[in-house]
Amino acid sequence: MxxxxxxxxxxxxxxxxxxxxxxxxxxxxxxxxxxxxxxxxxxxxxxxxxxxxxxxxxxxxxxxxxxxxxxxxxxxxxxxxxxxxxxxxxxxxxxxxxxxxxxxxxxxxxxxxxxxxxxxxxxxxxxxxxxxxxxxxxxxxxxxxxxxxxxxxxxxxxxxxxxxxxxxxxxxxxxxxxxxxxxxxxxxxxxxxxxxxxxxxxxxxxxxxxxxxxxxxxGHLPAITTPPPAPDGTIGPMTDVQRDDVESDVPSDLITMMFRLPVDGTPELDAAGLALDILAAGQSGRLNRRLVRDEQIAQSVSGGALPLIGGVSFGTLTGIASDGIELQKVEDALLEEIEKLAADGVTSEELATVQAQAERDWLEQLATCAGRADEISHHALLFGDANRINTRIDQVQAVTVEQVQAAAQKWIRASGRVQVTYRRSESGEQE
Amino acid sequence: MSQVLTTPPAVGAPRPWRFPEAVTTQTSVGAPVHVFDRPGQYVATVRVTIAMPLIAEPRELEGVATIMSRTLDEGTELHSANEFAAALERHGAAYGVDVSSDALHVEISVPVSHLAPAVELLAEAITRPAFNQADVGRHVTIRLGEINQERANAGYRAREAFAAHLFDASTRRSRPTAGRPDTIRPLTNVEVADFYRNNIGPERAEILFAGDATGVDVAGIIDAAFSNWTSSAGTALATPEPIYLPGNRVVLVDRPGSVQSQLLIGCAGPDRRDPAWGAAAVANHVVGGTITSRVDTVLREEKGYTYGTRTSFAAPRKGGTFSLGGAVRTEVTGAAIGDALRILREARDGLTEKEVQEAKDSLIRTAPLRYEQADSVAQQVGSNIANGVPIDFADTYLTNIAATTAAEATDAYRRYVGTDGLLVVVVGEAKDVRPQLESLDLGDLIELS
Missing domain, CATH: 3.30.830.10 (Metalloenzyme, LuxS/M16 peptidase-like)
Known part of the structure; x- marks a missing residue:
């Protein structure tokens, strides 16, 4: 093709x-x-x-x-x-x-x-x-x-x-x-x-x-009484910061931030997902370049959007601190990159890269009968339109740099997030 | 109008199936190219498999093969690490390396529409790496962090202890593929570049393509990309036969705070040179290869001790292993090990005709599923090359399975499992687990922290 x-x-x-x-x-x-x-x-x-x-x-x-x-x-x-x-x-x-x-x-x-x-x-x-x-x-x-x-x-x-x-x-x-x-x-x-x-x-x-x-x-199975719909989960972006700081016997200090994101099936969610990809996906993502390759304050970074249908989705960014680096430095760098993306947007080259990666992911997902069947069920059940499997790539490709920045400005912000941190306890550090 | 059918409908005979055929050519630099045309597979895998036995690593620098492999794409003579990643990912490609006992695999998966530029970048990583000290040093640090993560992972700890106690210390496989802190720390770009020069060259490589090749000159694209690969590493060393440690014994790895015990129980097994490799797979399927096998029928479905266990016969080029792995609740660790050992030993008394027929049907009929995706064809063929068997070995394997009788499956199993003892590795809360092991007569107990 x-x-x-x-x-x-x-x-x-x-x-x-x-x-x-x-x-x-x-x-x-x-x-x-x-x-x-x-x-x-x-x-x-x-x-x-x-x-x-x-x-x-x-x-x-x-x-x-x-x-x-x-x-x-x-x-x-x-x-x-x-x-x-x-x-x-x-x-x-x-x-x-x-x-x-x-x-x-x-x-x-x-x-x-x-x-x-x-x-x-x-x-x-x-x-x-x-x-x-x-x-x-x-x-x-x-x-x-x-x-x-x-x-x-x-x-x-x-x-x-x-x-x-x-x-x-x-x-x-x-x-x-x-x-x-x-x-x-x-x-x-x-x-x-x-x-x-x-x-x-x-x-x-x-x-x-x-x-x-x-x-x-x-054909012979009787219909059931129409089940009650799931409670409506519609809710806007986070407006404050909430933390859960854990001290435990972990191998390295880790931080994960979570953001609410738009509901699945909207160009706004696709844009927010691509924004997270530009930050965290692949070797060429902004966070990997800065935190892992250039500053070497993190061993690894990851993240992405988790699309959901019930009024809101969520997305995450994770960083594992390098040995001897205070986790706060990783948090600060993540927040700086988040705010920079919201303020300055993304380049067309960055967007084209994560769109190309999304295309490969999608083609791989459809490469087996099992994968195709799963996505058909998915799109038929949640969107009432099985044919979306054929147009999904076009939807992702249609997202513009302006939409990515707008979605990031609204949903992926330092001032609206939750985060969990894991820091090594005393006994853990002796290992 | 449909009616309720109270018995299962008949299953129609499956269509005949064979492993996909390759068109094999040779690049101008001598490496064979195997092209598997898989219509409809829009994402292709290009995999370069290079003979690289780990015994080539100096003992005090183990892990150098892994660091070398991980830094191939971290800067080349033409691109910085960041530029290389950006160029490759811009074509929608994903890049990866895998180091096994016998070979290095370097591969990309990429939409066929972007094949040529992505293959050029793949060739650049393999043939023109820069090995800058900044990048090598960074990967040494990352590997040290990774070792911390591994130590916290119960499954990894079990595999590491299993290898260390199943193989004699003179066997490379008794130690981690990617090295330990003391062998990783001394590595610089000098050792890495040396290892590359002595081990990576076209005479050791085979190149695979699997994907939709309609209208694409795949062999030509690959030949052009690798045409400047003129270095020479000579032929690879031959790995010696592994030396196994026999006897019943138990290794308890203390992992404080564990709420489950990770188990790995096993012994030596066949490799692909053994005519009974297929028969052993059949036996494995009966004993512990699936959720309906003898082991999980008891441990999961009857007793609810575990989310699931599996057994397997696995092997690199020379010398295999048999193992049963899974996690069980701490309080029932002794009981679960007792049941598992009883089932493993009772299987030596004979597998039934019905069990063996069902296992054969399952293994043979699932073959088209296993190789539906282009990437899985490339994975299989790459490991065939690494393991020293023909690229269509899957056909031989399935033919052998089809011909296996219940007696042959039992014989293959009996030759290995329980013959020279069984090694039991337990990773968990030692103070709670130890008393449960003492009543079991498992042989010598070694405790590690």
């Missing part, structure tokens, strides 16, 4: 009578088919006291359903040659598998059985077991690694109490412990149904056969 040429992945859509949105992108060049379901339930939908529930279902959905024994979901799909998993995020939960085309019916049957009849298999025993597994996941991913709780600390400061993004998807272990089997069943009945999901099928199947198969396996 030629740079700047629009992508032309085929997109066909139908909505079944029960409300399931089905999107098909046929690609007969590969012997693979990808099945991807996005459910419109993420941690932002969780009311107080039920945090971690969306993610808990990511586990329970593999424990069997009416016609599928525990463990059988994995074993049937693996034997058919599938790669499969699931993930939970602030905005949604998704379930996916890729496998040779001959396994499409099996994949759809398994997904339909758990969409319709999961609760037949959710009992106290597998709830207790998967709650234990989730606790081990939290220990592994958050508690047993340095800085592992930084995002938990940051979102708590960046958003008011009860805001849909003020807690992480892993949730509170106390909430999970307090959950009764009935709470768990009720959460499923509320959110898991055909009219609260998008089913995407990509790869080695004709459009006609794919829609027929979707109807065959999902």
């Amino acid at each position: 030629v740079a700047g040429m629009p992508l032309t992945y085929p997109i066909a859509e139908q909505t079944l009578d029960n409300g399931l949105r089905v999107v098909v992108s046929s690609d007969r060049a590969v012997p693979i088919v990808a099945v991807n379901l996005w459910y419109d339930v993420g941690s932002r939908h969780e009311p107080p006291g039920l945090t971690g529930f969306a993610h808990l279902f990511e586990h329970l959905m593999f424990q069997g359903s009416r016609n599928v024994a525990s463990g059988q979901h994995f074993s049937l799909l693996e034997t058919a040659g599938a790669s499969l998993n699931a993930s939970t995020f602030f905005d949604r939960t998704n379930y996916f598998e890729s496998l040779p085309g001959g396994g499409l019916d099996l994949a759809l049957w398994l997904e339909a059985d758990r969409m319709g009849y999961l609760l037949d298999a959710v009992n106290q025993e597998n709830l207790d077991n998967q709650r234990d597994v989730v606790k081990e996941e939290k220990r592994q991913s958050y508690d047993n690694r340095p800085y592992g709780d930084s995002y938990e600390r940051l979102v708590k400061l960046a958003f008011p109490e009860g805001h849909p993004y003020a807690h992480m998807t892993i949730g509170s272990m106390a909430d999970l412990d307090a959950a009764s089997l009935e709470d768990v069943h009720a959460f499923f009945r509320k959110y898991y149904g055909p009219n609260n999901a998008v089913l995407t099928i990509v790869g080695d199947v004709s459009e006609e056969d794919a829609f027929d198969a979707a109807k065959r396996y999902f």
